[in-house]
Amino acid sequence: MKIYFRKRQGLRRAFYFYPLQLLMMTFKENLAFIFIWIIFFGFVTRTLATKYGAPYLFLYPEYLNHVGIRSYFILGFSCGGFMVAYNISLYIINSFRFPFLATLNRPFFIFAINNFIIPLAFLVTYIISIIHFRTYDGAPPSLILLHLTGFLTGVASFISITIVYFYFFEKGAFRVIGIGPSRVSKVQHKKEKIQLGYGMEWRGVDKTDPISYADRMWHVETYFGTGLKLRLARGYEHYDNKMLERIFRQNHQTGAVFEIVAIITLLLLGLFRDNPIFMLPAGASTFLLFAIFIMLLSAIHTWFRGWTTVFSLSLLLLINYISEYHFSFLSGKAFGINYKCAPAPYSYNYFSKVMHDSALLRSDKGNMITILEKWKKKASTTPAGGITDTTVKPPIVLINTSGGGLRSAMWTFYSLKFIDSCIHGSLIKHTELITGSSGGIIGAAYFRELYLEKEEGKVTNLYNDKYVKNISDDMLNPIVFTIATNDLAIRFQKYHDGKYTYVKDRGYAFEEKLDENTGNVFNKRLRDYQIPEATDSIPMMFITPTIVNDGRKLLISPQGCSFMTNFSVSPNLTFSPIPQEVEFTNLFHKQDADNLLFTSALRMNASFPYITPIVNLPSDPPIEVMDAGLLDNFGLEESIKFINTFQNWLEANTSRIIIVQIRDQYKKAKISNNAPKDIIQSFSFPVNQFYGTLFQIENYKEDMLTDYLGNWYKGKVDVICLQLNNEGNNDISLNWHLTDQEKKQVRTSVTSPENQAAIQKLKILLGK
Numbered sequence: 001m002k003i004y005f006r007k008r009q010g011l012r013r014a015f016y017f018y019p020l021q022l023l024m025m026t027f028k029e030n031l032a033f034i035f036i037w038i039i040f041f042g043f044v045t046r047t048l049a050t051k052y053g054a055p056y057l058f059l060y061p062e063y064l065n066h067v068g069i070r071s072y073f074i075l076g077f078s079c080g081g082f083m084v085a086y087n088i089s090l091y092i093i094n095s096f097r098f099p100f101l102a103t104l105n106r107p108f109f110i111f112a113i114n115n116f117i118i119p120l121a122f123l124v125t126y127i128i129s130i131i132h133f134r135t136y137d138g139a140p141p142s143l144i145l146l147h148l149t150g151f152l153t154g155v156a157s158f159i160s161i162t163i164v165y166f167y168f169f170e171k172g173a174f175r176v177i178g179i180g181p182s183r184v185s186k187v188q189h190k191k192e193k194i195q196l197g198y199g200m201e202w203r204g205v206d207k208t209d210p211i212s213y214a215d216r217m218w219h220v221e222t223y224f225g226t227g228l229k230l231r232l233a234r235g236y237e238h239y240d241n242k243m244l245e246r247i248f249r250q251n252h253q254t255g256a257v258f259e260i261v262a263i264i265t266l267l268l269l270g271l272f273r274d275n276p277i278f279m280l281p282a283g284a285s286t287f288l289l290f291a292i293f294i295m296l297l298s299a300i301h302t303w304f305r306g307w308t309t310v311f312s313l314s315l316l317l318l319i320n321y322i323s324e325y326h327f328s329f330l331s332g333k334a335f336g337i338n339y340k341c342a343p344a345p346y347s348y349n350y351f352s353k354v355m356h357d358s359a360l361l362r363s364d365k366g367n368m369i370t371i372l373e374k375w376k377k378k379a380s381t382t383p384a385g386g387i388t389d390t391t392v393k394p395p396i397v398l399i400n401t402s403g404g405g406l407r408s409a410m411w412t413f414y415s416l417k418f419i420d421s422c423i424h425g426s427l428i429k430h431t432e433l434i435t436g437s438s439g440g441i442i443g444a445a446y447f448r449e450l451y452l453e454k455e456e457g458k459v460t461n462l463y464n465d466k467y468v469k470n471i472s473d474d475m476l477n478p479i480v481f482t483i484a485t486n487d488l489a490i491r492f493q494k495y496h497d498g499k500y501t502y503v504k505d506r507g508y509a510f511e512e513k514l515d516e517n518t519g520n521v522f523n524k525r526l527r528d529y530q531i532p533e534a535t536d537s538i539p540m541m542f543i544t545p546t547i548v549n550d551g552r553k554l555l556i557s558p559q560g561c562s563f564m565t566n567f568s569v570s571p572n573l574t575f576s577p578i579p580q581e582v583e584f585t586n587l588f589h590k591q592d593a594d595n596l597l598f599t600s601a602l603r604m605n606a607s608f609p610y611i612t613p614i615v616n617l618p619s620d621p622p623i624e625v626m627d628a629g630l631l632d633n634f635g636l637e638e639s640i641k642f643i644n645t646f647q648n649w650l651e652a653n654t655s656r657i658i659i660v661q662i663r664d665q666y667k668k669a670k671i672s673n674n675a676p677k678d679i680i681q682s683f684s685f686p687v688n689q690f691y692g693t694l695f696q697i698e699n700y701k702e703d704m705l706t707d708y709l710g711n712w713y714k715g716k717v718d719v720i721c722l723q724l725n726n727e728g729n730n731d732i733s734l735n736w737h738l739t740d741q742e743k744k745q746v747r748t749s750v751t752s753p754e755n756q757a758a759i760q761k762l763k764i765l766l767g768k
Contacts, residue, residue: 041125091115131144263501285480364560395655408664502586718765
C-alpha cells in the first residue's frame, strides 16, 4: 500500500512539475507566443520561407560584409534578448496564476529557469541546424566551433545582464516582510488534501479569490529552485493575498521598466544606422523585432491589465488613422522629385492628350532615330584603326534580364561580364537597349555604369572580379534593421536632397546600401544619363515598374519615349485602345522628374512587398508603384514594342536582331505533382497554384509574342538564353542576401553546357 501511494504521489509531482505546467499554460493561455516560436523553429530548420532565404539569415549571419565570430555573437546576443523578452512577457502576463512564486526570494529567476522547455529546445535545435548547415557549406569543424562559441557567448551575455538587473531590483516575500528563507520555512503550513472526483483540490479554497482560484487551475507541487535543485512548492495560504498581489505588481513593473529601456535602446540604435558598425545582421534584427512586439504587449498588460486587448486595438486604430496623414509602413517616396507642388493629373484626359500629341510623337521618334544612327556608326566601326564601314549592317542586341533579388543582380552582372570579356567588348558595343525587372536591371545597370566609367578613363579593368563581389554583397541587413528600429515606430529622421526633404525609411536604407556596395557609382540623377545614351556611349535602359492602381507600366527613361505609350494602329483595324504605359518624365515634368535619383528608379523597379516600401508618387490621384516583375519579368514586351515602332529602320540598317535573355530560373520548369493531399491543402490549392505558376504563365505569353514577332518582322531574329542553375536542392534564395555557397553556384552556372553553347552561338552571330 505504501508503494502504491508513493507511486501515486510521484506521478502527481511529475504531472504538477512547474516546467510542465508552464508549458501547458503557454499553449492554453498564450498561443500567440507559441506561433512566434513555430516561426523561428521553421526558420532555423529551413522548413519555412526557404525560397526567400529567411533561414540563411539565422544560420549564416553577415556583419560588415563578413561572416565570423562577431556576426554570430551579435546573433546570439539578439537571440538571448528574444528569449529573455519571452520569459519576462510570460512572467508579467501569467505569474499571478502561480501564487507560490511570490513566497520565494527570486520569483522571476525561479520562473525563468522553470520556463526552459521551449527556449532550450529551440537553442538545441538552433545549434544542430548551424552545425548541419555549415558542414554542408564546407566549413571546417574548428571554424564551426568558433562560430558556435561566439553565438553561445552572445546568448549568455544578454541573459547575464538580465540576471544582474533582476538581482538588484526584483522583490520576493522575504524582502517585503523582512524575514529570511529559514524562518519562512518554519511557518510553512502543511496542506491537507481531499480527493474530489478526478482531481485534487486544496481545502478551504475560496473560488471568489482570484489568486487562490488561479492556483487551483494551475497547481504546482514541484519546481526547480536555485542551483537547479528539485524542490516542493511552498504553501502560500498564510500570506496575505494583498501582499502577494503587491509583490507581483512590483515585479511586473520591474520587468516592464526593463522592457521599456530595452525598446528605447533599440529604437535609439536606429539613429546611428548610417554608421555600418550599428548595422546588425538581418537575423539579429528579426529577433529584436519580435522581442519588441512581445515586450510591448506585456508592458501594456502591466498598466492596463484586463483592458489590454481594448487598448491595443485602440492604439492600432489610432496609428492607422495617423498614418493616413503623416506616415505609412507600406509606402515611401522617390528621392529627388518634388512632393510639395501641385500633383500631376493622372486621368484618361491626360492619357488622351498624350496619345493625340502628334508633335511630341514625331519629336521623340526623330530623336530615337538619331540615337540609332549613332549606334550603327559605333557598331560598324572595326577594332583596328577605328574605321567605319557604312555598307555593313551590324547585328543589334537587346538585353532582357529577369528579376529575382540579389541572385539576379549577381547573375546578370556576371553573365554580362563573362560574355563581354569572351568577345572582347563586342556585346555592349552592339547592345542598344536593356530592359527587365528587379535585381536583373540593377546588375545590368551596374555593368553599364562601369562600362561608361571605362569609356571616361575612370575604370581600367571592366572585368575585375572585385565588381562581382560588390554587386553580390549583402543588402538585407540595413533593410531589416530599419524595419525593426525605425519603420514600425515614428519616423523622425530626415533625408535632405538638395531643396527637397524626405523621411528616412527602409527604402532609403536600400538605396544607401546599394550605393555603398557599388562604390557610389549610382550617385546620379536620371538626367545624367540623357547625353551618354543620346551619344550612344552606353546602351539605353527602360525601367518599367508596375503601377499598382491600375496595372499599367511606368516607363522611366531620360529619353523622350512617347512612342512606347502609344499604339501603332493598323489602318485595317478599328478599335479604341487604352494606354498600357505612362511615361514618367512626361507625367511628372512639373515635379522635377529629371532630378530623380537613379537609385530611386532602380528601387521602384525592384520594390518587393513589405521588404522595400511601395513608392508613392505625387499625382492626383496618387499612384503607387512596385516591382516590374508583376507584369513583365524580362522586359520582352518593351523590346518587341521598340522593334515594332522602329521596324523599318531596323530592317534596313541591321543584319539581325539578337535578344539576349538572362534568366534566374530555367525556362522549362519542372512539372511537379502538387495535387492537394488533404482538406486544408485543397482550400489553399487554387491560390497557391496560381501564384506558383505565375512566371511560367508569363513564359507562355512571351513565347507567343516572340512567335508573332517572327511573323511580322521581315528580318532575322535570334533569342539567346542564359539560365541560372536554380532548381531543386540547388534553389538559390530570392532576397537581398546570398551565402558564399550561393555565390559560388551563380559563378559556376555560366559554365554549364547549355550556357556555354548559348555563348558560342552568340559569338558566331556577332562574328567573333
